[in-house]
Amino acid sequence: MIASEAVQERAHIPLAAESLSPERIAYLExxxxxxxxxxxxxxxxxxxxxxRIVKAMVLxxxxxxxxxxxxxxxxxxxxxxxxxxxxxxxxxxxVYNYIKDKRTVGVxxxxxxxxxVEIAEPIGVLFSITPITNPTSTVLFKCIVAIKxxxxxxxxxxxxxxxCCAEAVRIMYETAVKQGAxxxxxxxxxxxxxxxxxxxxxxxxxxxxxxxxxxxxxxxAYSSGKPALGVGPGNTPVYLEKTxxxxxxxxxxxxxxxxxxxxxxxxxxxxxxxxxxxxxxLKKFAxxxxxxxxxxxxxxxxxxxxxxxxxxxxxxxxxxxxxxxxRFAGLSVKPNTKLLIAPIQGVGRExxxxxxxxxxxxxxxxxKSVGEAxxxxxxxxxxGGLGHTAVVFSRNDEVIRKFxxxxxxxxxxxxxxxxxxxxxxxxxxxxxxxxxxxxxxxxNSTTDNVNIYHYLNIKRLARRTQNHMxxxxxxxxxxxxxxxxxxxxxxxxxxxxxxxxxxxxxxxVEIVRRHIGPATHVHVLVIPDAEPELKVILQGxxxxxxxxxxxxIALGGGSVIDAAKIMKLKYExxxxxxxxxxxxxLDLRKRVVQFPxxxxxxxxLIAISxxxxxxxxxxxxxxxxxKERGRKVTLADYSLxxxxxxxxxxxxxxxxxxxxxxxxxxxxxxxxxxxxxxYASPYTDSNAMQAIRLVFKYLPIAYEHPRDEEARSxxxxxxxxxxxxxxxxxxxxxxxxxxxxxxxxxxxxxRANALMLPHVIAYNAAVPAKFMPSPYTQGYVANKxxxxxxxxxxxxxxxxxxxxxxLIEATEQLLDQLGFxxxxxxxxxxxxxxxxxxxxxxxxxxxxxxxxxxxxxPLMTEMVELxxxxxxxxxxxxxxxxxxx
Amino acid sequence: MxxxxxxxxxxxxxxxxxxxxxxxxxxxxxxxxxxDFSSVRRVDAxxxxxxxxxxxxxxxKAVKVVLRGVSVDVYKVLKLVxxxxxxxxxx
Numbered sequence: 001m002i003a004s005e006a007v008q009e010r011a012h013i014p015l016a017a018e019s020l021s022p023e024r025i026a027y028l029e030x031x032x033x034x035x036x037x038x039x040x041x042x043x044x045x046x047x048x049x050x051x052r053i054v055k056a057m058v059l060x061x062x063x064x065x066x067x068x069x070x071x072x073x074x075x076x077x078x079x080x081x082x083x084x085x086x087x088x089x090x091x092x093x094x095v096y097n098y099i100k101d102k103r104t105v106g107v108x109x110x111x112x113x114x115x116x117v118e119i120a121e122p123i124g125v126l127f128s129i130t131p132i133t134n135p136t137s138t139v140l141f142k143c144i145v146a147i148k149x150x151x152x153x154x155x156x157x158x159x160x161x162x163x164c165c166a167e168a169v170r171i172m173y174e175t176a177v178k179q180g181a182x183x184x185x186x187x188x189x190x191x192x193x194x195x196x197x198x199x200x201x202x203x204x205x206x207x208x209x210x211x212x213x214x215x216x217x218x219x220x221a222y223s224s225g226k227p228a229l230g231v232g233p234g235n236t237p238v239y240l241e242k243t244x245x246x247x248x249x250x251x252x253x254x255x256x257x258x259x260x261x262x263x264x265x266x267x268x269x270x271x272x273x274x275x276x277x278x279x280x281x282l283k284k285f286a287x288x289x290x291x292x293x294x295x296x297x298x299x300x301x302x303x304x305x306x307x308x309x310x311x312x313x314x315x316x317x318x319x320x321x322x323x324x325x326x327r328f329a330g331l332s333v334k335p336n337t338k339l340l341i342a343p344i345q346g347v348g349r350e351x352x353x354x355x356x357x358x359x360x361x362x363x364x365x366x367x368k369s370v371g372e373a374x375x376x377x378x379x380x381x382x383x384g385g386l387g388h389t390a391v392v393f394s395r396n397d398e399v400i401r402k403f404x405x406x407x408x409x410x411x412x413x414x415x416x417x418x419x420x421x422x423x424x425x426x427x428x429x430x431x432x433x434x435x436x437x438x439x440x441x442x443x444n445s446t447t448d449n450v451n452i453y454h455y456l457n458i459k460r461l462a463r464r465t466q467n468h469m470x471x472x473x474x475x476x477x478x479x480x481x482x483x484x485x486x487x488x489x490x491x492x493x494x495x496x497x498x499x500x501x502x503x504x505x506x507x508x509v510e511i512v513r514r515h516i517g518p519a520t521h522v523h524v525l526v527i528p529d530a531e532p533e534l535k536v537i538l539q540g541x542x543x544x545x546x547x548x549x550x551x552x553i554a555l556g557g558g559s560v561i562d563a564a565k566i567m568k569l570k571y572e573x574x575x576x577x578x579x580x581x582x583x584x585x586l587d588l589r590k591r592v593v594q595f596p597x598x599x600x601x602x603x604x605l606i607a608i609s610x611x612x613x614x615x616x617x618x619x620x621x622x623x624x625x626x627k628e629r630g631r632k633v634t635l636a637d638y639s640l641x642x643x644x645x646x647x648x649x650x651x652x653x654x655x656x657x658x659x660x661x662x663x664x665x666x667x668x669x670x671x672x673x674x675x676x677x678x679y680a681s682p683y684t685d686s687n688a689m690q691a692i693r694l695v696f697k698y699l700p701i702a703y704e705h706p707r708d709e710e711a712r713s714x715x716x717x718x719x720x721x722x723x724x725x726x727x728x729x730x731x732x733x734x735x736x737x738x739x740x741x742x743x744x745x746x747x748x749x750x751r752a753n754a755l756m757l758p759h760v761i762a763y764n765a766a767v768p769a770k771f772m773p774s775p776y777t778q779g780y781v782a783n784k785x786x787x788x789x790x791x792x793x794x795x796x797x798x799x800x801x802x803x804x805x806x807l808i809e810a811t812e813q814l815l816d817q818l819g820f821x822x823x824x825x826x827x828x829x830x831x832x833x834x835x836x837x838x839x840x841x842x843x844x845x846x847x848x849x850x851x852x853x854x855x856x857x858p859l860m861t862e863m864v865e866l867x868x869x870x871x872x873x874x875x876x877x878x879x880x881x882x883x884x885x
Numbered sequence: 886m887x888x889x890x891x892x893x894x895x896x897x898x899x900x901x902x903x904x905x906x907x908x909x910x911x912x913x914x915x916x917x918x919x920x921d922f923s924s925v926r927r928v929d930a931x932x933x934x935x936x937x938x939x940x941x942x943x944x945x946k947a948v949k950v951v952l953r954g955v956s957v958d959v960y961k962v963l964k965l966v967x968x969x970x971x972x973x974x975x976x
Contacts, residue, residue: 369976374957382964406957 019195028199034184035125035152036205041182042150043122047105053179054096054148060175061092061140068136068171071164076132078319083260087137087434094425094432095144099452104149108458115463120456122150124207127200129217133263133319133358134434135161136168138212141434143172143186149455154206155188156197158213166190201226210450212435218443229450231435232442234265235356235385236418237377239403240281241370241394242274248415249393250284253362256417258338261319262359266389266411266422266436269356270344270363270380272373278366282341290339290362291322297331298342298353304329305361306352313357322360347379356384370399374406381407386441391418410439410447424449467775471683472638473724474607474618479647479717481709484608486646487515492551492604494521496544498564499555500529503610508651512555512608523547529556531625531632532563534578540567541574544603553606554642555651557663558614561607562622565640569622572599578624582633584849595637607642610651612702612715613663613750615670615723617645632743634849641727647720649713657703660715661818662750664699667691667719668814669753673732674725675789676764676782677853678774684729685785689792691722696793696810700817730853733845734760737866740844744837745829754820758808759869761786765804768856782855812874823873834871841867890917890951897925904935908942915948919975923954933966940971951975 020028069084103109109118126146130138135157146153157165169188177183189196197217201209201224209228211221218230240249257268273281282292293301305317305325317325322340326333333340340361347354353363367373381390390409394400404412413421416428424430433449448454478486495516499509504526516522525543527536544552544567554564569576573596585591607617616622620638625631655663671691674684694714701711734756742752765783783800790796790803795810797803821827824834842863845851851858858866895903904920911918928936943950953975955963963969 371954371957371976372974375955375960375974378957378961378964379969402957406961 020199024196025199028189028196028203031154031187031189032125032200032203032205034187035154038182038184039122039124039150039152039207042152042185045105045150047103049180050105050148050150051100053176053181054099054144056179057144057147057172057175058092058096060171061144062089064168064171065089065092068140068164068168071167072136072161075164076135076161076319079133079260079263080258080321084137087134087260088140090423090426090432091137091140091434092144094423095141098425098432099145099148102148102452104452104456108456115465117461117463119459119461120149121459123455123457124151125205126151126153126455127156127197127203127206127209128153129156129197129209129211129213129221130158130161130165131213132158132161133260133265134212135165138434139165139168140172142210142212143169143176145452145455147176147181147185148452151455152182152185153187154200155186156192156200157188159192162188162190162192198224210435215443222443222445228445229435229437229454230442230444231265232387232438232444233356233384234267234269234388234436234438235354235380235383236266236269236389236391236409237380237385237407238268238271238391238418239373239377239394239399240271240273240277241373241392241396241399242276243395243399244277244393244415245395246277246281246284250281250288252393252415252417254285254288254290254339256419256421257362258322258360259417259419261321262357262361262419263319264419264423265356265358266413267358267419268362268391269385270347270354270365270376272365272367272376272380274370274373275366275368278364282364285339285341289334289336290341291326291331291333291337292341293331293343295343298344300329300331301325301340301342301361302352305357305359306355308352311349311352311355313355313359317361318358320359325359325361347376347383354380354383370402374402377403378406381409385409387438387444387447388436388442389413389418389422391416391421408439408441410437411449422449464775469679469681469728469776471681471724471728472620472641473727474642474645476643477618477645477647477720479720480713481649483646483648484512484650485515486644487512487553487606488517490551490604490606490644491517492520494547494549495523495551495553496540496547496549497522497524497553497555498540498560498567499524499526500557500560501526502529503556503560506654508555508610511650512553516553520551521547523549527560527563529559531559531623532566533625533627536563537566537570537578537624540564541570544568544571544601548601549603551604551606553608554617555608555610557609557611558616559623561609561614561616561642562624564605564607565616565622565642566624566635568603568605569595569635569640571603572596572601574600578633578635581635581637586852588636595639597639604644605642606644606646608646608648608651609716609719611655611659611663612652612712612719613666615667615719615726617642617647618720618723619727621727632739645720647716649709649716652712652716653707653709655706657706657819660699660703660706661820662748662754663719664695664702664715664750665754665757665815665818665820666750667715667722668695668699668811669734669738669750669757670726670731671695671718671722672757672761672786672789673734673854674722674729676785676855677726677729677732678772678777678855679729679853680777680785681729684725687721687725688729689789691718691725692789693792694718694721696814700814703818731850732760732764732854733851733856733858733863733866735850736845736848736854736858737841737863737870739848739850740841741824741867741870743844744841745827747827751820754815754818755824755870756866757815758812758874759866761804761808761811763862763866764854764856765801766856769862770857770859772852772854772857774853777855780855815874821873824867824871825873829871831871834867838864838867890919891915892919892921894921895925897927900925900928900932901935904932904939908939911939911942911946911948913946913948915946917949917951918943919951919953921953922956922959925959926956928959928962933962933968936963937968937971940968944971949973 439447738752
């Protein structure tokens with residue numbers, strides 16, 4: 001800000017004040033002061049108050065329509081009085097008809113299904129510029145709209161129309177105040193000047209400028225630094241296409257172009273006529289009172305009505321009758337000539353009559369094709385009429401559509417007069433207005449027909465919405481010993497059993513085969529027991545296709561079941577793009593990429609898990625490895641959930657100790673994380689709590705006594721139940737850290753989870769540095785939930801903090817019992833190596849979507865801290881604020 | 886010198902290379918060059934640059950360039966980047 005502007009800013013004196021006398025400034029200040037007070041008082045008025053006042057004003061407008069029209073013509077010396085009467089009546093009656101039932105005070109719209117309400121807030125004080133072409137009708141319109149929206153207006157009329165405007169304002173004001181409107185709600189500048197306008201435009205108490213005027217006024221409005229509504233210049237192209245109803249079209253054009261002697265800026269300027277009908281149309285124009293100029297006359301007309309220096313219309317011609325213009329140009333025309341028609345061969349400075357002409361002179365162009373016609377209309381549109389209005393006469397919907405797409409105009413009028421059509425509510429359903437927004441093409445902020453909604457600040461009251469939650473699991477889950485027998489109830493012609501080499505070797509596949517019906521063709525597809533690669537998936541899909549499988553049995557751990565899920569996806573929807581489907585998302589309901597629903601094949605997926613850990617038999621997730629890019633690709637969608645889950649403990653009896661421990665802790669982590677997740681619900685909580693209870697009770701037994709059927713059975717169920725919980729509530733930061741660490745250092749998933757778990761419990765239970773924004777939760781409850789777990793396990797403690805500490809202790813004890821290393825350091829990873837890996841670890845952990853449902857939003861620095869705590873090991877996982885006993 | 890019109894079809898898939906080639910082959914003897922754009926449904930920024938360059942070469946060689954069969958969508962683009970004034974247009 002330069003020094004002088006800074007001084008001005010402090011003194012609140014607009015720069016324009018330099019050219020105004022103190023008396024004039026005092027006058028302007030008094031207008032603003034009155035308006036400011038009126039606007040403030042007005043905010044208390046009810047809808048009934050404003051509607052009563054508006055109705056009275058509208059009636060006053062109608063009663064004085066003729067009086068004001070006469071004054072306007074007398075003062076401005078342009079237009080047609082009778083037409084101005086119609087304008088005044090449209091500005092009153094038609095506008096009233098549009099606004100009468102609309103709410104503009106208090107709550108104006110309600111959306112109960114969205115818990116959303118719109119409330120109106122007035123703008124305040126408006127400074128409103130009105131034009132010379134439609135002086136009194138614009139005043140009537142703006143007064144009515146202002147009262148309806150509880151705003152005060154200071155009018156800045158055109159200097160050559162201020163008297164008739166002042167009279168219109170007086171009539172509106174007196175009527176309004178008589179009905180109870182605040183005093184000072186309308187004022188009108190007397191003998192207005194440009195410095196007056198500049199002063200008011202920059203005044204701190206003027207909230208908005210509504211400039212219905214020439215380009216200079218509009219530009220000043222938008223440059224003032226205030227919110228503004230403006231209008232743009234028009235140069236309305238008209239396409240008169242060969243299928244149009246010519247009688248209607250010609251009459252409409254004459255009606256429109258001669259209305260008020262062509263002073264409405266939306267009136268037709270250049271009519272582009274198809275070659276096939278050109279002569280016929282001109283003949284009709286001539287029959288109905290138009291004079292079609294020959295070449296010589298056109299040249300004369302050009303020189304008369306267009307300024308050769310600027311290329312714009314001559315102001316003296318604006319709003320004058322055709323016969324007067326002809327006489328002035330020295331053209332000989334019939335006395336009742338209403339319109340002068342000038343054929344042109346192009347658009348631009350070489351064709352002067354191709355510009356805007358606010359008088360009854362119409363350019364016409366012969367077009368040899370639709371393509372040419374549209375190009376010429378685009379040219380006219382760009383020659384000073386962008387964003388304003390365009391007209392098409394046609395009965396060909398395709399032509400009308402193309403025209404609408406090609407032309408940049410806020411109002412595209414079809415088979416009706418342009419000027420009156422653009423006003424709205426007379427020939428069509430456009431909102432009635434006397435202020436045409438022209439969008440960015442015309443340097444405006446809107447293409448709308450300005451109306452009551454532009455005179456309001458609309459507030460939106462948004463109540464918290466109820467986010468619907470769900471609990472989705474496979475249709476059928478069979479559990480307990482020999483649950484695999486249920487396979488026989490499923491009819492199939494062709495079944496593919498997907499499994500790992502180990503399980504085939506130890507005879508598990510045979511067990512399953514025994515229960516598949518004799519009529520079913522069975523093929524066994526053996527795949528590596530590791531996170532599946534894409535090529536394995538595609539090979540599997542080939543197999544499914546060649547056997548035309550209608551059933552897939554996945555027998556294995558998480559990797560095998562995941563592979564089968566993805567094979568099924570690609571088999572049923574070959575066009576599915578796995579890369580695209582793995583796109584990240586924040587909210588499942590709002591995700592960008594949707595899984596395919598159309599399927600060319602269908603196969604039932606039965607998942608039989610052989611580990612008590614991942615619970616993949618009931619989850620909507622599947623992970624594959626992209627070896628080329630060295631990364632994991634996670635797919636997540638409920639369509640991936642197997643149709644049937646079989647939780648049969650006979651398949652886990654031979655799980656080695658290490659695997660028992662790893663998968664068991666994975667199960668516990670699933671349950672604990674689902675329990676405190678932001679997406680937890682009573683449905684997932686019941687599952688999570690049960691799974692936790694089962695793990696603490698049975699995992700040590702299953703670990704020490706692998707042949708204990710009850711322990712194995714309970715752990716197998718626990719894994720499935722925990723999976724049902726996290727399938728719906730998701731996991732948390734523990735998994736994000738474990739994924740990153742496990743991938744980087746090649747540590748098994750369960751083991752990686754175990755190293756983080758006690759530290760994560762302490763972390764989540766502490767007061768967060770940053771809360772996770774989540775519409776699903778109310779308040780921070782993670783610590784209380786951990787305390788509930790401690791109660792469930794009978795760990796003791798009196799306060800929440802004590803209970804959480806007990807839970808951490810119990811978890812550490814369990815991990816010790818299962819022989820887990822106490823720290824990352826114990827794995828033989830040096831501090832230096834861990835330090836070097838840290839940036840990568842944190843980046844990958846933060847990129848992992850798992851933490852997004854965590855109750856506490858992790859900062860990267862906190863992730864670093866947690867990694868280091870896991871490095872140092874157990875015994876340091878203390879809840880902040882509780883002293884060590 | 887007799888002025889002849891040269892007609893060149895512009896393939897939508899090869900707009901840039903077609904214009905570049907046409908520019909190289911342009912001589913002052915070609916009084917007028919007509920570029921047939923009827924198969925071009927859309928143009929990108931590179932094509933606009935190529936067209937502008939072609940217009941510049943044509944100006945240098947005093948060759949009039951006529952664009953034929955330009956769709957209104959493409960015409961609108963040319964209008965917005967102010968290229969229409971460099972050419973004449975035919976149906």
